Amino acid sequence: MKQxxxxxxxxxxxxxxxxxxxxxxxxxxxxxxxxxxxxNLHLLLKPVKRETQEFKGLKMAVIDPEKCIQCGRCMEVCxxxxxxxxxxxxxxxxxxxxxxxxxxxxxxxxEERICGHAYISDTKYGPMSHARLTPGMENSGKLVTxxxxxxxxxxxxxxxxxxLVDGPPGIGCPVIASLSNIDASIVVVEPTLSGMxxxxxxxxxxxxxxxxxxxxxxxxxLNQDNAKSIEKYCTTNDIGFLGMIPFDPKVTESxxxxxxxxxxxxxxxxxxAIKKIWTQFNTIxx
Numbered sequence: 001m002k003q004x005x006x007x008x009x010x011x012x013x014x015x016x017x018x019x020x021x022x023x024x025x026x027x028x029x030x031x032x033x034x035x036x037x038x039x040n041l042h043l044l045l046k047p048v049k050r051e052t053q054e055f056k057g058l059k060m061a062v063i064d065p066e067k068c069i070q071c072g073r074c075m076e077v078c079x080x081x082x083x084x085x086x087x088x089x090x091x092x093x094x095x096x097x098x099x100x101x102x103x104x105x106x107x108x109x110x111e112e113r114i115c116g117h118a119y120i121s122d123t124k125y126g127p128m129s130h131a132r133l134t135p136g137m138e139n140s141g142k143l144v145t146x147x148x149x150x151x152x153x154x155x156x157x158x159x160x161x162x163x164l165v166d167g168p169p170g171i172g173c174p175v176i177a178s179l180s181n182i183d184a185s186i187v188v189v190e191p192t193l194s195g196m197x198x199x200x201x202x203x204x205x206x207x208x209x210x211x212x213x214x215x216x217x218x219x220x221x222l223n224q225d226n227a228k229s230i231e232k233y234c235t236t237n238d239i240g241f242l243g244m245i246p247f248d249p250k251v252t253e254s255x256x257x258x259x260x261x262x263x264x265x266x267x268x269x270x271x272x273a274i275k276k277i278w279t280q281f282n283t284i285x286x
Contacts, residue, residue, distance in 0.1 A: 009198020047121030
C-alpha cells in the first residue's frame with residue numbers, strides 16, 4: 001500500500017483542487033480529507049455517507065447545581081471567563097480543569113464533549129474517509145489521526161494499493177498528524193516570495209519525518225520568474241519537481257459545477273498539466 005499526502009504551506013494554493021483531480025486519475029484509490037478545520041474535498045467528490053463516528057476531543061467543566069454553594073471561586077479562577085451565573089459556556093471553556101480543582105465542594109465535573117464527527121463515505125472515485133470539526137473546538141490533530149486510521153483500514157479491508165490524503169495547510173499539529181506512514185508528499189506551491197518561504201518550511205518538516213517531497217507550482221504563469229526560481233531550488237536541493245500548472249479560468253468553472261477539473265474540462269490547460277504531473281509522479285516514484 002502506498003500513502004501519498006498532498007500538502008501546501010498555506011491554504012488557498014489549489015491543494016484540494018489537485019487532490020480531487022488525482023482522485024480521478026488514480027486507479028480506484030482510498031481518499032482521505034485531513035483538512036478537518038476547513039474540509040472541502042467533499043464539495044468536489046460528493047461522498048455519500050455510510051458511517052458516522054462521534055469525535056470526542058476536549059473535555060468540558062460541568063457544574064452540578066445540587067452540589068454548588070455559589071461561592072464564586074470557579075468564576076474567580078477561570079481565566080477564559082467561561083463561567084457566568086454558575087453555568088459553563090461550552091464555547092469559551094478550554095478544558096483546563098482549574099475550576100474543577102479549585103471547587104471547595106467538588107461540585108464541578110470534567111466531562112467529555114462531542115467536538116466533531118468522522119465519516120466513512122463512498123464516491124464514484126473510491127471510498128473516502130473524512131471529518132468535520134465543530135467550529136471553535138480544538139484537538140484537530142487527534143481528529144486527523146482518526147481520519148488517517150479509518151483510511152488505512154479501508155485500504156486494508158478492500159485491498160486497495162493507494163491512499164490519497166488531502167493534508168491540512170501549514171506545518172502545525174494537524175499536518176504532523178497527517179504524515180503518519182506517508183510514503184511521499186506532493187507539495188503545491190504558488191509562484192510568490194511567500195510561497196517559496198512556505199515551501200521551504202514544508203520541505204524541512206518532511207525531512208524530519210524522512211518523507212520524500214515532490215513539488216508542483218500552481219498558477220505558475222502569474223509570475224514565471226518566481227516559478228523558475230522554485231524549480232531551480234528543487235533541482236539544486238535534489239527535490240523532485242513534478243511540473244507547473246497554468247492559471248486556468250476553467251478551474252473556477254469546475255468548482256462552481258462541483259466537479260474535478262480533469263473531469264469537467266479534460267482538455268483545458270490546467271487538466272493537461274495535472275495529467276502530466278501525475279504521469280511524472282508515477283515515473284519518479286512509481
